[in-house]
Amino acid sequence: MKAAIFDMDGVIVDTNPHHRLAWRTYFERYGKPLTDDDFIRYVSGKHNDQILRHLFPDRTLSLTESRQLAAEKEGLFRELYQPDIAPVAGLPAFLQLLRNTGVRTAVGTSAPVENLDFVMDALQLRPYFDVLLDESKVSRPKPDPEIYRKAMELLGVEPSESVIFEDSTTGIRAAKAAGAYVIGLATTDTPEALQEVGADEVIRDFTELTPERFQSLFSRPVSV
Known part of the structure; x- marks a missing residue:
């Protein structure tokens, strides 16, 4: 991936x-x-x-x-x-690992561009992302997969090459409909609720993505 x-x-x-x-x-x-x-x-x-x-x-x-x-x-x-603005635990180190290993990155949010800009700039995260998509960039909100399909298109990757991180059942449905491997973050809904709608894995935050787990995740064979 x-x-x-x-x-x-x-x-x-x-x-x-x-x-x-x-x-x-x-x-x-x-x-x-x-x-x-x-x-x-x-x-x-x-x-x-x-x-x-x-x-x-x-x-x-x-x-x-x-x-x-x-x-x-x-x-x-x-x-x-x-x-109070702060990144989810472990995110900055995880983004740096993605950047160091050449994994392409995107944000696909249903939030307005003002909120996206606010978060990216307040936390100085903009350099870590290749593509930024907000609600204005799509015509159909989640659970429609449009925003994630558009992100894949702009990144130049196939669904089988993509991992999507989501926290809500609505978002999980959109990510699964886009054909990606989906990791749920249990910040909003319970792990059980995320798994029920199709999350392939569930984590509490990015500190759980150890180097070994990262290697396993992004070295998965690409289906044809």
Whole structure:
């Protein structure tokens, strides 16, 4: 395998607690409480358009309104996360290992470009990636595999040459539909939930990818 493709939220950075806080604050701003059960049911793993339809069930949001509301929430998220931003444990060393061994890399996130730029620049990770894809680069959100297929195309690799790192059941479905070998990160969902939707392996963070495991992972024979 010659390419490693990463989701961002929950994979590169464990943003989920701060997204939860931002959504709860945002819902309250518009007079609607967001319980933990509601977060799991209506927010976790969902695209902003889907979440906003739940927040405003009686409104038909235009595309412009939807984008403005989503941008407002994401700006709130960045403000809340700025003091605490940090990579998932072991990620910088793992990215350096990928770079040293010539493995191509990409990010495929459903987040807006502002969030992607925020994370890449705050953590100085931009030099480690060959391709960066955000929600604006595709027409169909996960679980559709479009973003991962596009990443493979831009990297010049086949699905059998690709490893995708994902943290949500929605993302795992997209990665599997793209035909890649999929490693789930148990930052958002349980290992059991990730395996149930098709994760080939599950790790808690990148410290578990020892040099031996790395060698095994990226020396797998390519199927034809």
